[in-house]
Amino acid sequence: MPVAFDEMNGVDGRIRPAYSQLSAWLNEIRPDELDFRRREAEVLFRRIGITFAVYGEADATERLIPFDVIPRILAGNEWRTLTRGLEQRVRAINAYIKDVYGKRECLRAGVIPEDLVFQNPVFRPEMNGQKVPHDIYVHVAGIDIVRVDADTFYVLEDNARTPSGVSYMLENREIMLRLFPELFSRHRVAPVDNYPDELLATLQSVAPVGAAADPTVVLLTPGIYNSAYYEHSFLADKLGVELVEGRDLFVKGEVVYMRTTQGAKRVDVIYRRIDDDFLDPLAFRPDSILGVPGLMAAYQAGNVTLANAVGTGVADDKAVYSYMPDIVKFFLGEEPILKNVPTWRCREEEHLAYVLDNIEQLVVKEVHGSGGYGMLIGPAADKASIDIFRSKLKTHPKNFIAQPTLALSTCPTCVDSGVAPRHVDLRPFVLTGRDKIRIVPGGLTRVAMKAGSLVVNSSQGGGTKDTWVLDG
Amino acid sequence: MLSRTADNLYWLARYVERAEYLARILEATQRLTSLPIAYIGETNEWESALATAGCAHAFFAMYDEANEENVTDFLAFSTANPSSIRSCFEVARTNARAVRTALTMEMWDAINGTWLELKRFGNGPTSREELSRFLRWVQESSLRFDGSAYRTMLRNDSYWFSRLGLYQERADNTARILDVKYHLLLPANEHVGGPLDYFQWAAILRSVSALTSYHWVYRDNVKPWLVADLLILKEEMPRSLASCYENLVRYLDAIAVAYGRQGPAQRLARGVRTRLQNTKMEDIFQNGLHEFIQEFIADNNRIGATITQQYLA
Numbered sequence: 001m002p003v004a005f006d007e008m009n010g011v012d013g014r015i016r017p018a019y020s021q022l023s024a025w026l027n028e029i030r031p032d033e034l035d036f037r038r039r040e041a042e043v044l045f046r047r048i049g050i051t052f053a054v055y056g057e058a059d060a061t062e063r064l065i066p067f068d069v070i071p072r073i074l075a076g077n078e079w080r081t082l083t084r085g086l087e088q089r090v091r092a093i094n095a096y097i098k099d100v101y102g103k104r105e106c107l108r109a110g111v112i113p114e115d116l117v118f119q120n121p122v123f124r125p126e127m128n129g130q131k132v133p134h135d136i137y138v139h140v141a142g143i144d145i146v147r148v149d150a151d152t153f154y155v156l157e158d159n160a161r162t163p164s165g166v167s168y169m170l171e172n173r174e175i176m177l178r179l180f181p182e183l184f185s186r187h188r189v190a191p192v193d194n195y196p197d198e199l200l201a202t203l204q205s206v207a208p209v210g211a212a213a214d215p216t217v218v219l220l221t222p223g224i225y226n227s228a229y230y231e232h233s234f235l236a237d238k239l240g241v242e243l244v245e246g247r248d249l250f251v252k253g254e255v256v257y258m259r260t261t262q263g264a265k266r267v268d269v270i271y272r273r274i275d276d277d278f279l280d281p282l283a284f285r286p287d288s289i290l291g292v293p294g295l296m297a298a299y300q301a302g303n304v305t306l307a308n309a310v311g312t313g314v315a316d317d318k319a320v321y322s323y324m325p326d327i328v329k330f331f332l333g334e335e336p337i338l339k340n341v342p343t344w345r346c347r348e349e350e351h352l353a354y355v356l357d358n359i360e361q362l363v364v365k366e367v368h369g370s371g372g373y374g375m376l377i378g379p380a381a382d383k384a385s386i387d388i389f390r391s392k393l394k395t396h397p398k399n400f401i402a403q404p405t406l407a408l409s410t411c412p413t414c415v416d417s418g419v420a421p422r423h424v425d426l427r428p429f430v431l432t433g434r435d436k437i438r439i440v441p442g443g444l445t446r447v448a449m450k451a452g453s454l455v456v457n458s459s460q461g462g463g464t465k466d467t468w469v470l471d472g
Numbered sequence: 473m474l475s476r477t478a479d480n481l482y483w484l485a486r487y488v489e490r491a492e493y494l495a496r497i498l499e500a501t502q503r504l505t506s507l508p509i510a511y512i513g514e515t516n517e518w519e520s521a522l523a524t525a526g527c528a529h530a531f532f533a534m535y536d537e538a539n540e541e542n543v544t545d546f547l548a549f550s551t552a553n554p555s556s557i558r559s560c561f562e563v564a565r566t567n568a569r570a571v572r573t574a575l576t577m578e579m580w581d582a583i584n585g586t587w588l589e590l591k592r593f594g595n596g597p598t599s600r601e602e603l604s605r606f607l608r609w610v611q612e613s614s615l616r617f618d619g620s621a622y623r624t625m626l627r628n629d630s631y632w633f634s635r636l637g638l639y640q641e642r643a644d645n646t647a648r649i650l651d652v653k654y655h656l657l658l659p660a661n662e663h664v665g666g667p668l669d670y671f672q673w674a675a676i677l678r679s680v681s682a683l684t685s686y687h688w689v690y691r692d693n694v695k696p697w698l699v700a701d702l703l704i705l706k707e708e709m710p711r712s713l714a715s716c717y718e719n720l721v722r723y724l725d726a727i728a729v730a731y732g733r734q735g736p737a738q739r740l741a742r743g744v745r746t747r748l749q750n751t752k753m754e755d756i757f758q759n760g761l762h763e764f765i766q767e768f769i770a771d772n773n774r775i776g777a778t779i780t781q782q783y784l785a
Contacts, residue, residue, distance in 0.1 A: 046588070047581060224570050237573040248476050259475045261629060261783045262731050 004407040005149045006421050007072065016150075018075040018470055021186040022412075026070070031418060037179050038069050038414055044175055065168065066463030071176060071183075072411045072424055072445040079190075079441055079469045082145065082153060082428065085338035087437050088328060090141050090430045093160055093315045095331035097137040100314055101127045111330045112323045120320075121368065122161075122313025124276060126283060130300060132309045133208050134434040139307040140199070140271075141430040142166075145338070145443075147409040154341045154406070156425060158324065160316040161308060162273050165444040165464075166429050167231035170195060170238075172466040173442075190441035190469040195429070196238035198440060199271075202433035203239075206305050207268045215268035217241045218258060220249070222274045222290045232273050241271075246278075251294030254301040269305045270295075276310050318401050319345060319367045342404060346397040355402040356393060362402040363454075364389055377454060379405050408454055411465065413447055423448045425456050426467065441469035477571050478633040479784035484567040485621070485637035488583070491560035492614035493645040493679075494547050495607040497521050500679040502603075504671060505540065511671050518543040523652045524679075527555055544603065549596040557610055561590050574630045578620035586613040629730060632723040636779060639723070643716035643772050646680055646703055650765045657700040658761060673699050680711040700761065701753045713768060717745040720775070727783070737778040744771050 005011060008019040015023045045064050074082075099106050100117055101124075107114050117123055142163025144156040173192050177184060200217065207215035221232035223245050236243035248258050249267065257264040272279065278288040283296035298304050314320065322343040328336040344351040344362075355362060359378050366374035376389045393400055410421035428443030445465040446456035456462040501521040519538040522528040525547055534552060535542045550556045554563075565587040568575060575583075589609070597603040618638070625631040650657070656672050673694045677683040682702060689706060690698050707714045720741050728734045756764045 047584065224566065229569070233569070233572040242474050242477075243573050244474060245476065248474050261473050261475055261478045261633075261727075 004421070004423065005147065005409045007147070007409050007411045007424075009421075010150065018073045018078075022071065022073060022183070025183055025186065026412065026419060034069065034414055034419075038067075041067050041069055041175050041179055044178070045171075048171070065458045066449055066461075067172065067175070068413050068422075068447055068449075068463050068465045069176070069179065070412050070414055070419065071466045071468045072426075072447075073468045073470060074442075076469065076471050081337065083439055083441075085153070085155075085336075086143055086428055086430050086439055088332065088334060088337050089143060089155065089158070089324070090138060090432055090437060092324070092328040092331050093141065093158060094135070094137050094432060096327045097160075097309070097312055097315050098135055099331070101130060101311060106327065106330055109330065111326050112320065116317075116319055116323075117314055120314055120317060122276070122311070122317065124311030124313075126296065126300070127309070127311040131302065133206050133302070133305045136206055136432050136434065137309040137312050138315065139202055139206060139309075139432050141432070142427045142444075143430060145426045145428065146341070146406060147426075148406055149409075153338060155321075155324070155338050156341060157318070158316045158321060159427075160312045162275065163427070163429065164228040164231055164273070165427055165446075166195060167234040168464045169429070169440075169442060169444045169467070171234075172444075172464055176466045187468065188471045190471075192440045192442045195440045196235065198431055198438040199235070200239045200241070202431040202438060203269050203271055203305075203307055205433035205435050206307060208302055208305055210303075211268040216266060217269040217271065218244045218249075218267050220244055220246070220270050220272040220274055222246075222278065226273075228273065235271075239271075246274075246289070246291045249292045249295070251292060251298050254294070254298045254303055256292070256295060256298050256304045267304060269307060271307045276313065279306075279310065317367055318365055319347065319398075322401060341406060344402040346393055346400040346402060351402075352393065352397050355400075356390060359386055359390065359393075359402075361405060363405050364393070364400055364402045367399050367401060377405065380454075405454070411445075411447065413449070413463075413465070415449065415451075420451065422451070423454050423456065424465065442467040473574070473629050475784050477574050478629065479780070480567040480571040481574060481630055481634040482637035482779070482784060484564050484571070484583070485634040486641040487560040487564040487567070488614050488617050489638050489641040490555065490645070491557045491564070492611050493641075494525055494555075494557050494560070495610035495614075496679045496681065497524055497649075498544060498547055499604075499607045500675045501543075502540070502600075503678070504675045507671055520652055521547070524649050525555070526648055527553060545596055548603075548606070549593075558590060561587055561613075576620065576624040578624045579617065582613070582617040582620045586617070589613075627726075629727060632726050632730075633783070635723045636720060639716045639719045640772060640776050640779075642711055643713055643720070644769065646711050646713055646716070647765055647769045647772065649676060649679060650700070650703060651762070651769065654700075654761045654765060657696040658757065669696065670694060676703075682709060682711060685709055697753060697757070700756075704756065704764075705748060705751065705753060714745075714748040717741065717748055721745045724779075735778075735782045737775060737782045740771070740775050740778055744768070744775070 003011065008015060008023055010016050042064065045067060096106060106112055107117065138160045140163060142159040142165065144159065145153050146156045147153050169192055203217045204215055218241055219232055219236040219239065221229060221243055223229065233243055242258060244258055250257055250259065256267040258267055274290055277285045278290045280291045280293060280295040281288045282293045299306055299310065322340065322345050325336045325340050328334060344355050346352045346355055355364065362378045364376040376385060408423040408425060411424050412419050413422035424445050424447045426443050426445050428439060431438040445467040447463045447465050448454060448456045449461060449463045498521065501517050505517050516538055518540060521543055522531050522538055530553060531538065531546050546553050546556065548557045551559065553559060565583050568580060568583045572580060593606055597606050621634060653676055656669050673696055674683060676699060677686050680703065686694065686702055689702060692698065702709050702712065704713050706712045707718055709715055724738045724741050728738050
């Protein structure tokens with residue numbers, strides 16, 4: 001595995017310009033001071049209640065995500081390139097989903113194999129020929145980005161269903177402002193705290209055509225036992241919209257209403273943080289108690305906007321991912337600004353053969369997996385797990401893709417032994433409204449807290465950092 | 473506002489109030505049972521504490537004997553008792569989490585802080601000193617929550633619904649003490665009272681934090697019929713039935729004005745308040761103190777159900 005690119009020290013140990021102030025500050029601050037602030041941050045997070053639930057852990061139903069107090073810094077010009085790339089990617093994703101449920105030109109042109117779409121469990125036949133307000137499917141996208149050297153950013157994953165993590169982006173910044181005012185005074189950091197306003201503007205802009213000038217927006221949560229519940233309540237609060245559960249809504253005459261202390265109130269836009277499967281027991285899983293009976297009918301009648309739209313999963317599957325550069329070219333006629341990680345599709349014979357021969361060097365991922373589950377990191381795996389994956393690959397090749405083990409960039413991180421480099425990724429949030437695309441400068445930086453680890457997922461011990469976009 | 477949000481706010485306030493009340497009951501009982509038997513008689517005060525808390529039935533399904541250890545555990549720490557202090561705080565915090573957007577930061581901090589601190593007490597204190605500290609802490613937590621609500625909430629329906637929960641719970645609690653102890657409060661000619669009951673009366677006043685108030689209001693030593701008067705009819709006494717209903721009517725009216733519509737909850741509550749305003753203690757004794765209290769408890773429950781039907785469901 002090649003040596004990782006460090007975002008502060010580069011490859012040759014010369015401090016990169018964006019990090020000059022931070023590096024100086026790290027040299028000045030006493031280690032015990034840093035440790036003290038770290039503990040202070042933890043107390044703040046605990047008190048505010050920024051916790052998440054880990055599925056399958058009975059004793060720790062509410063845990064903190066480790067927060068690293070050293071910010072991750074992006075220079076202004078790096079961010080500008082990222083922004084252009086992200087906008088392009090999301091425009092292509094929207095065009096692609098519209099096409100899949102509409103004219104299907106990309107399938108006819110052979111840009112993407114039909115079975116990948118039609119046999120995909122997240123493909124929603126209910127959406128065939130269905131018009132969605134203003135042709136926007138993915139209103140909120142979380143595009144995961146990794147970096148391998150000074151110039152190369154890869155898209156690692158497109159999250160086009162219900163991406164989460166934005167509350168950490170916002171809270172991390174608030175905590176940093178409280179803990180390190182002097183560090184901010186040495187930098188000019190682009191603000192992120194307008195995200196809720198941008199999100200609200202986006203959601204209001206996509207209300208159904210007939211809705212009132214001041215449309216009613218709600219945030220639909222599965223409830224307090226969901227792992228991202230804190231984020232749901234946090235966002236509803238910042239947006240100034242009601243945080244509703246399925247039981248708070250009902251449908252009458254294909255119109256959605258919420259139950260209030262003053263009777264029924266019509267709902268125009270639902271920012272739903274609940275999966276397609278659970279939206280409506282009449283249309284999808286009949287055993288869902290989280291959803292709203294009749295919601296899909298109201299949606300199909302055009303009386304309510306769902307953000308994101310139903311069926312956007314056809315764009316964030318890992319097998320579809322590998323076609324994304326072609327999708328960008330096909331729909332926009334442009335070269336992709338952001339590259340994909342080179343990907344072997346095990347559904348293709350030569351690719352599978354290559355993967356089986358080189359599995360020790362590769363990362364193998366389940367096509368429908370997420371959160372770092374169902375994944376094999378070849379160089380770190382023991383022989384037994386490799387054998388298991390080999391046989392899985394042979395029986396269900398279509399379920400897997402493989403990628404080279406990337407040397408993800410590292411950032412200085414506060415660990416037990418002091419400050420040390422740790423691998424990071426970045427999830428910026430891309431908002432698509434009727435009028436324009438909005439991206440606040442920054443995103444959620446996730447960091448693998450264990451030395452050498454490449455797994456940044458919070459469900460597996462990853463932490464977060466504040467992400468600073470600087471001037472210039 | 474969402475009906476579910478209003479419902480959560482209402483119950484959040486009720487549970488915090490209940491936790492405080494349970495702490496007071498335990499404190500008063502502990503004090504009473506520390507006296508020599510010659511001062512309080514042969515009654516089982518722990519059993520009476522259970523009755524006052526309204527959960528004697530559930531208790532005896534789990535235990536055979538009502539003694540200090542069992543009752544304290546059941547009322548304060550048991551997870552099997554849905555109304556124990558611990559359960560109250562757990563439910564209150566769950567409700568608070570569900571309506572975070574309707575709480576101020578201070579309120580959330582108060583209830584979440586309490587919930588975090590609750591773990592410090594583990595499965596119950598190991599000594600009487602620790603138990604005392606715990607009971608004081610419960611009351612302080614409730615004061616902090618109530619104070620932060622009072623000082624930081626917008627005066628809109630969120631606030632009003634949480635106040636409704638508080639006053640309904642408080643009225644119910646005061647009425648239940650009266651229900652269990654009414655025989656001690658009858659006028660002298662009906663009850664062979666004596667110095668034996670003095671400490672009982674004091675304990676009743678203590679459990680609603682009214683001992684000092686009593687002296688200020690009546691400038692007299694503790695007399696049972698005056699205790700009844702204080703807890704039922706005195707509007708200046710914050711835990712009296714009259715004061716609770718004055719507030720219930722006020723906040724129900726605020727809601728009705730804001731929503732532009734009066735309903736059955738307003739009418740029922742006004743009826744109860746009018747009765748409390750127009751009644752004299754002599755009449756109550758005449759017609760039966762016990763009957764009066766039981767009727768009140770039934771009315772209070774009916775109003776709770778009506779509020780639920782009208783706004784919270």
